[in-house]
Amino acid sequence: MIADPRVFDDEFIPRELLHREAELEQLLRRFATTHAIEDDALISGPSGVGKTLFAQKALDRFARRTDIDRVFINSLGKTTAGIFRAILEAHPNGPSDVTRTTPTDDLRRKLRDVVDDETIVVLDEGDDLPETNAVDELLGVPNLAIVAIVHDGTDWLSQLDVDAGHRIERGHVQLRRYS
Numbered sequence: 001m002i003a004d005p006r007v008f009d010d011e012f013i014p015r016e017l018l019h020r021e022a023e024l025e026q027l028l029r030r031f032a033t034t035h036a037i038e039d040d041a042l043i044s045g046p047s048g049v050g051k052t053l054f055a056q057k058a059l060d061r062f063a064r065r066t067d068i069d070r071v072f073i074n075s076l077g078k079t080t081a082g083i084f085r086a087i088l089e090a091h092p093n094g095p096s097d098v099t100r101t102t103p104t105d106d107l108r109r110k111l112r113d114v115v116d117d118e119t120i121v122v123l124d125e126g127d128d129l130p131e132t133n134a135v136d137e138l139l140g141v142p143n144l145a146i147v148a149i150v151h152d153g154t155d156w157l158s159q160l161d162v163d164a165g166h167r168i169e170r171g172h173v174q175l176r177r178y179s
Contacts, residue, residue: 028058051175071091084137085100121146126148127156
C-alpha cells in the first residue's frame with residue numbers, strides 16, 4: 001500500500017533511497033579515485049526503477065565530500081549541438097542562453113573553456129545518444145565525466161563505437177526492479 005501520495009509527483013524527492021546501498025556504493029567508488037573525472041558511468045534499468053533519482057542521490061552524496069560541478073541534462077531527442085547547448089546553459093560557469101544557431105564546433109570550444117573544474121554531466125534519457133556523436137565528443141573534454149542513464153545498458157553500449165572494457169562499460173551500474 002502506498003502511504004504517501006506525493007510519490008506520484010515528479011518533483012517529490014524522498015529523503016532516503018532505500019534498498020540501493022550496494023549500487024550506490026558501486027557508483028560512488030567510480031568517482032572516489034584521485035581524479036574523479038577519469039571514470040565515466042552508465043546507469044541502466046527498466047522504467048520506474050528510479051534511475052534518475054538514484055543518480056541525483058549519488059551525486060548529492062558525492063558533492064558533499066568534494067568540490068565538483070554537477071550538471072543534469074535531459075538528452076532525449078537532442079542533437080550533439082543541443083546537448084552541448086544544454087550543458088553550457090546549465091553549467092555554473094556557462095552562459096544562461098546560447099543561441100540555437102551556434103555551430104557545433106563553436107559549442108565544443110565554449111564547453112572546453114567553461115569546464116575548467118571537474119564536472120560530472122548526467123545525461124538522462126540517453127537511449128538515443130548513440131545516434132549522435134555527443135558521447136564521443138564529451139569523452140574528449142578535459143575535466144568532464146559523463147553519467148549516462150538508459151534503459152538497456154548492453155544494447156546502448158553495443159551501439160557505441162567503443163572497445164570492450166571501455167571506461168563507460170566498466171562503470172555500468174544496473175538497477176533492477178524492486179522485489
